Amino acid sequence: MGNQYHKPARQGDSPYTRSGIPPPAILKKSGSDAPSHRINDPMSLEMHMADERVRAAGLSPAEREWRIKWLKDQHLHPDEPIHVDAVHRQLNPIRVLYRMPFDKLYVHFLKPTFGVYYGTAIRVTVPKFIMAFCALEIIYYYWKYEVKDWEHLRGVETIPLKQVITKEKEIEAAHPGLLKEGLMDPAKYRFYSPTFDKRTALKDIGEPARPW
Numbered sequence: 001m002g003n004q005y006h007k008p009a010r011q012g013d014s015p016y017t018r019s020g021i022p023p024p025a026i027l028k029k030s031g032s033d034a035p036s037h038r039i040n041d042p043m044s045l046e047m048h049m050a051d052e053r054v055r056a057a058g059l060s061p062a063e064r065e066w067r068i069k070w071l072k073d074q075h076l077h078p079d080e081p082i083h084v085d086a087v088h089r090q091l092n093p094i095r096v097l098y099r100m101p102f103d104k105l106y107v108h109f110l111k112p113t114f115g116v117y118y119g120t121a122i123r124v125t126v127p128k129f130i131m132a133f134c135a136l137e138i139i140y141y142y143w144k145y146e147v148k149d150w151e152h153l154r155g156v157e158t159i160p161l162k163q164v165i166t167k168e169k170e171i172e173a174a175h176p177g178l179l180k181e182g183l184m185d186p187a188k189y190r191f192y193s194p195t196f197d198k199r200t201a202l203k204d205i206g207e208p209a210r211p212w
Helices: 061-073 093-145 168-174 178-182
Strands: none
Touching: 168 178
């Protein structure tokens, strides 16, 4: 408003408005004459300011003009809000590199096809499922094909538990040799790794050189 501001003339003694005109009385929704603290009416934070005419009461023509300009400023451009990816998401170069395939897929396919909500949901969940699946596959491969044996210190070592057979004699009598073929017997390989007796190298290393 600057130098164009003119204080409106006082038309009353109310300290709550510029013109001095008191705001309209607040009517009780229940219509009762009881004091306000004895009536359970819903509390309104707007009170008399809910009426636009009351909010504009006491404004000079210059103030009304400035208020109209301010209200028009609240209308956004049809292109707004404009999403600037570099402003809303600060990523380091490594994250930019490994996120690039799905980011391109989201921009060119997921978002135009499924919309922002479902496209974002697919963009967030699918890569995580793929990473979890790859991690499980790597663990399974390492557990199955990189078993620890007498030649390597790496790998996963699995020790089978001793089976508890309640009718061992009856099974052996009915099916001779079945338990021996079907169950794991650590003593069969002298408690070494099963691959020790299947080795192709270091079979004959000679007599020990110890003096005792």
